[in-house]
Amino acid sequence: MTRVGRRALLHAAVAVPAAAALTPALAPAVAGATPAVDHEADRFTIAVLPDTQYLLDEGGSDPEPVRAALRAVARDRDANVVFLAHLGDVTEHGTEAEMRLADSVFTGGVPYSVLAGNHDVPSGTDDRRGPTPHSRTFGPERFRRMPTFGGFAPDGYNSYHVLRAGGREWLVLALDWRVSEQGARWAQGVLDEHRSLPAVLTTHDLVAGSPRAELSAHGRFLWDTLIRRNDQVFLTLNGHYWPSGRTTLVNDHGHDVHLHLTNYQDRYYGGAGMVRFYTFDLARGVIDVETFSPWLLSRDPGTPPEAETARLSGDADRFTVEIDFRERFAGFAPPAVPPSRPASAVVTRDTVAYWRFDAAGFPAAGGPVAAGAVARDLTGHGNDLTAQRLHASGPDVLTWSDEHHDGQPGHASLRFEGGRNPDRGAVLRTSDTAPLNGMRFESGYTIETFFKLPDPFVGDHAWMGLLSWEGRAGDAGKSAGWSDDEPTCSLNLSGERFLQFVVYPVPGDADPTSWSHAVPVGRWTHVAVVNDGRRTTMYVDGARIARNAAEESRGISTLGRPFALGGTQFALRYGQGFHGWIGDTRITARALRPAQFLTGTR
Template sequence: MSTERQTSHHHPLHRRSLLRAAVVVPAAGAMAAGLDAAPAEASEDDAGTAGGRFDAESPRFSLAVLPDTQYLFDADSADPAPLRATFRYLADERSAANIAFMTHLGDVTEHGTEDEIGLAADTFRVLHGRVPYSVLAGNHDITSSTDDQRGDSAYLAAFGPDRYRSMPTFGGASPDGYNSYHVLRAGGRQWLVLALDWRVSDRGLEWAQGVLDAHPTSPAVLTTHDIAWSDDDGEARLSGNGQRLWDRLIKGNDQIFLALGGHYWPPGRTVLTNDADNDVHIHITNYQDRYYGGAGMIRTYGFDLVRNVIDVETFSPWFLARKAEKRSPLAAETIELTGPTDRFALSVDFDTRFAGFAPVTPAKPRPARAVMPRGTLAYWRFDASGTDAAGTPGAAVADGTVVKDLTGNGNDLTVRRLHSSGADALTWSADHHRGQPAHASLRFDGGKNPDRGAVLTTAARAALNSEKFLRGYTIETFVRLPEPFEGDHGWMGILSWEGRNAEAGKTTGWSPLEPTCSLNLSPERFLQFVVYPHRQDADPTSWSHAVPVGRWMHIAVVNDTRSTVMYVDGSKIARNPAQASTGIATLGKPFVLGGTQFDEAFGQGFYGWMGDTRIVGRPLSVDDFLTPVD
């Protein structure tokens, strides 16, 4: 569950709010009343009435995992209240936490009797129609000496295929009814959940393989009751049944990237390598040995496809919902588990991990005419459409090479090296931002001690040299910093206009010798955009956060004739000046890519990659930037 997600006032019981309340002030305890009352069933279309709707296209979503609940359904000592609280939490928080699905890992009951199964099945009515889910049989729910060919049982009657048919995620079940699969639309793509019996027969494995074969591009989460065990060190090891599943199903199907089981305690995890040489995460999740039989404790897997992370958290909604002063000592210490096997983050580059079965189709280059809106003053790109001399990736870009201004406004750029820089100071590259219109860039190898680099400049009489931007402006470029960020790199320019601001009559600022407009990078990797406006005697400056290395970013600076705002990857930065700013005090001197002058002399040139660059003579909205925002 992402901690970045905002909490709506319609969801006062969001887990983060409850945890803060548990530590600071007594919680409202809104869920404490009426925990035993089961609401009437609702259809999936009604999911928005209590907890809001699930957003299937958001890159952030959660999978909820519920392990062994058997001690809550144990003959005449049964107490379904904790599980009802958990289900209400999931239903109420579906929108706020963007919960896609909940999967139970088996051992729903202690003895698998009709009475226990019936009470458990009735308890699931709290969740039914609000959050889709799967339930599989554990050894306590059926005759443990049998596999999925065992035939009828109280469990099958209550938790067989008929229970899931109304769910939009239900894909089907094995002929015996004990194995099911579910297809989720989440994060803008389809995912599989395979819910397999405690003991899957050969027929069951054939069925599971058929499901995977029928969904060859869907990443799969395998759930079963018994897959691995762990000692107190938290390192999971495959059980005998887990080894069979690994050998017969998991390791040969690259789609399965996460396998979850219960049955054993304590919790543990490990990472195994499959036949495709990719990671498979194996986790044990079980809290029945904890106070109150685990108290309906759940684990959430918060998928973040932007950060390439799965954030894992473990907590008890039943205890969270109680007022702080009403919690017993054991309840208070079991609210949330924060050890390394219960709260952790998995780094998963989803595109790379899934490339073997679901490769990302790269976007095709977009023609220049498609990305030149009204008011575009200059647009440069480094593929064959942008320069007649575009060369082989890795080859040097010769001095004198011309990069055309594709608007036809005559703001062509010409390459030259700085100081005594060699050929490797500027090379062609096929690397590019995935949303960039052109699939090409330039690789600058600037640096200090001695200063070196390369720049591209407009001609002496180019219109851009004297443009005042009195109707505002949008300046965009794509940049990637090398990883590792090696060498001695002081201040370096990304783009600028040449000249001294004192020549424009400016008296403010750090120095009268700096140019009237420049986008730079500090040694700490903070972006700096400093401008001396045409109308005001001022130097409003925007500062970004420390930008990352090793990945492409889109940078935009937008001025609406009143003030200037910088965006990184479509996100407005914090440190934008409120100071009035109208136009740019250009001096009729060249515009530059790859460097910034001081006292009309270049020091270090840019170090990294630079892609398409566009200048528009009016403010654009984020939706109109060169690349869509993820």
């Protein structure tokens, strides 16, 4: 059987329970058509169905749990199921009669693959065995019209599918329970022909043991012959043994391969049609795994055996696999990064300053940035920034980098090596006469920048500044804030890695402050602070944060002093500088919508 513990009652009305027992979300699924699959969504599911042999047995059994599982998979609206993989031992004896029963059960629904287990074919043979009732039932003719179907090996037992999900294509290899060297060569050819596709390898016998599984004898052959050599294979799924288990091995490329055993035929009612959902969440970088029986859940299980089997929650049954998909697949499928965009594409009539650190806006690439180096204001308004090291800092505190956010117009950044004890760092400042110094933005503004914190984020960097206007709030006539010595506008990072945007508006004596959540390390982040002339709203990676200041806030009480990137003054003095990377930075004299930010500008 298989593993997956749907979030609760698998929106899967399956075996026609009483209408009153159905939730509103489930009722339409019973009679409704298969829901549309979103092949571009960041979240999608590959369903797995293991050893169904005790339920498809001509000696006496019940195929209804398998039918229920297949119907549930096809009708689950929330899971976005794009494919189902059966792991072998479809039937108990592999006879013509049992295969006819299996043929009647596997009808319609989502695209799927079926491979042979040792109960489906003569167990002493490999994939060169010749025709059998299994190959005649689950051979090429059955799958030819499926949109995912790629092809069968000449042996009639090894096959592959190519499915689209998460905005890309994925390869599923469905291999016989005993793959010969000839079959392995065919599988290698499939991998070679689809070299840029991440691959899930399914078979019947690969790992055994629980909770930590180990390679079986045949599993060792597959590992040494196929899996460890091909970086594409990141996940393997097999049945055959029980109880379920999992392990992680490192391949020849230094990357993790997740090997999972799922089988529940030893459980109540032959596994009761257990299904496992592998829900890929590309945005979160995880695969959420759940194990459940749609058939039992649809019946409102009441007896102890039913309740114990309906939904499983053990470490081998319900868990999360963390995968940085971008990094894991980069060796064979480098991510497509949007091309850089010229300044003319992001400078609008209301843009008052725009800086970037590629050749368009910065003089040199590579190595330390010399004191006095200038980053040009690409609006032409004269708000150029000049590099300045703080205190007695050496040249290593400011270097050029080709790292950048994927959505950043300019493909470069500056690496700041600020720190405290002793204070060190660097800033880039406008000249004493730059127009930006005294602009007050009373009709609204948008300040946005890209940044990345190092991973690991080591040391005390609390309250380091990303950007600010120099000057004292007290000199602007403001005394109600935290300190007269803080600047009138700054974007900083707290010790908890919360972004803090604090501004002293033009009218009144207040310091409305917005706070983000803890921002990530080792990953580029875009932040935008938007003021509509009345209130300020911060966005992180395009999402509105919760802790935006409620006070009315109009304009910025600038004092005619320079604007700075990479630091924040206190009492007219810079302490430590920023620690991390800063990329494109833009200031616009009006409130922008998220679609107009630098990440999505026309």
